[in-house]
Amino acid sequence: MSEPTSQLTILSLATRISKEAGIAYRGVSGTSRAMPPVDHDDLEDIKQTINDGIRQFIADAPSTGWQWRKRILQVNISGVEIIGVADAADSTSLTDATLEDTYDEDNDLNGYWVYINGGTGNGSYAQIEGYTASGGVITVEDWLDAYGNAGGTDPDKDSTYIITEYETVGGDIARYPLPEYFGGEVNGPIGYYKDTDHSQFIGWTSESIIRAKRQANDSTGNPFLAAIRPFEPIAETLGPKRRYELILYPNPIQNDVLEFPYILVFNGIDMETGVVESASETTLVDSTRDEADDYFNEWRIDILDGTGRGSYGIVSDYADGTFTVADWLGWDDPDENSVYVVQPLDNLHPAGMKFDEAIKCACMAEAEQYFSNKMENSGHIERYIQKALPKAYEADARSLMFIKTKCKEPKMRTWNLVEKIDV
Numbered sequence: 001m002s003e004p005t006s007q008l009t010i011l012s013l014a015t016r017i018s019k020e021a022g023i024a025y026r027g028v029s030g031t032s033r034a035m036p037p038v039d040h041d042d043l044e045d046i047k048q049t050i051n052d053g054i055r056q057f058i059a060d061a062p063s064t065g066w067q068w069r070k071r072i073l074q075v076n077i078s079g080v081e082i083i084g085v086a087d088a089a090d091s092t093s094l095t096d097a098t099l100e101d102t103y104d105e106d107n108d109l110n111g112y113w114v115y116i117n118g119g120t121g122n123g124s125y126a127q128i129e130g131y132t133a134s135g136g137v138i139t140v141e142d143w144l145d146a147y148g149n150a151g152g153t154d155p156d157k158d159s160t161y162i163i164t165e166y167e168t169v170g171g172d173i174a175r176y177p178l179p180e181y182f183g184g185e186v187n188g189p190i191g192y193y194k195d196t197d198h199s200q201f202i203g204w205t206s207e208s209i210i211r212a213k214r215q216a217n218d219s220t221g222n223p224f225l226a227a228i229r230p231f232e233p234i235a236e237t238l239g240p241k242r243r244y245e246l247i248l249y250p251n252p253i254q255n256d257v258l259e260f261p262y263i264l265v266f267n268g269i270d271m272e273t274g275v276v277e278s279a280s281e282t283t284l285v286d287s288t289r290d291e292a293d294d295y296f297n298e299w300r301i302d303i304l305d306g307t308g309r310g311s312y313g314i315v316s317d318y319a320d321g322t323f324t325v326a327d328w329l330g331w332d333d334p335d336e337n338s339v340y341v342v343q344p345l346d347n348l349h350p351a352g353m354k355f356d357e358a359i360k361c362a363c364m365a366e367a368e369q370y371f372s373n374k375m376e377n378s379g380h381i382e383r384y385i386q387k388a389l390p391k392a393y394e395a396d397a398r399s400l401m402f403i404k405t406k407c408k409e410p411k412m413r414t415w416n417l418v419e420k421i422d423v
Helices: 010-021 040-059 097-101 207-216 353-370 380-398
Strands: 070-077 081-085 093-095 113-118 125-132 137-140 160-164 175-177 182-186 225-230 244-249 256-264 272-275 283-285 300-305 312-319 322-325 339-343 402-406 413-417
Touching: 010 040, 010 339, 010 353, 040 353, 070 175, 081 097, 182 225, 182 244, 207 225, 207 244, 353 380
Parallel strands: none
Antiparallel strands: 070 256, 081 160, 093 137, 113 125, 113 160, 125 137, 175 244, 182 256, 225 244, 272 339, 283 322, 300 312, 300 339, 312 322, 402 413
């Protein structure tokens, strides 16, 4: 379900800050409507301002913390663990004829994950995109390194592997990588999701206790102990991402879903802009870009000005400054000197629509300080502190404050939403 069109977008926020700071781009002719800057340094200033503004808003929480940051995380776990040795392998496939003995239908392993745990390619992994039962051939888009980055080492004949139904850490069914928006802060007990056919009990403990138990007896069953620890698979260097993993004891024996409350962290917004050199029905070229191949894959690219203004597409491939889309949706195809913006599909602030005004004011207040020579005394700081932030406290408090009241009808009760301000 799409969000309302009145939502605050990062693009609209970047455009407003750019206008007030005097660094908006107005097309090749200089007469177009304001857009975020295409100059790299100016755009970096805008992104830094927005990210700092959102972080400041998060830091300005009420004494009980923001309710919108308190979320529930669900983790799929599985007892499926397929171990084998490759008959052959290359950059996009791995073959093991013994697989067809158990998985005898095409596509049986689609969506599973394969991890190379020995031999050439040790530490690489990928999600399975296709499976051909005859011969036991699995296909992948690319082999990733141990941290999930493109460019993992390809396996070869005699490489050993593990296949798991859900994403794990190195193929270990007791270890599950947690999303990047989880910052390591648990906010309550962990338990099995509803409708499980066994005990609901599972408890938090120290990761050292689980590690010691696994070393002594690496048994299987329904996990009853869990711990959070920094995600650091075996590799030669430390990973570039500050992620966490869930580790369980004993190893799961069946599919289950675990859930626990946590505190959401903000990873930051991103976007890039530029001027088109050339384009076609399915491509856009900007050779000034220097990002690695596939960096923009699955991002959304919009045409802001020039031919094709209003058109957009989802990037299916990016390499050497060339964006590829299935088709340009909306209006005409872009052309030389069209202006584009490319950004992740989830490029939204984390607080939700009802905090749009507070987020906007926080970012404008940050911009007033950052671009003080051009936005001095614009009043954004006062507006944020005196009006937007108190209103945000009210909105956050209303999200959980209910009282029970009686209705006139017999044996019926209802819940009425009331305001309770805690500032």
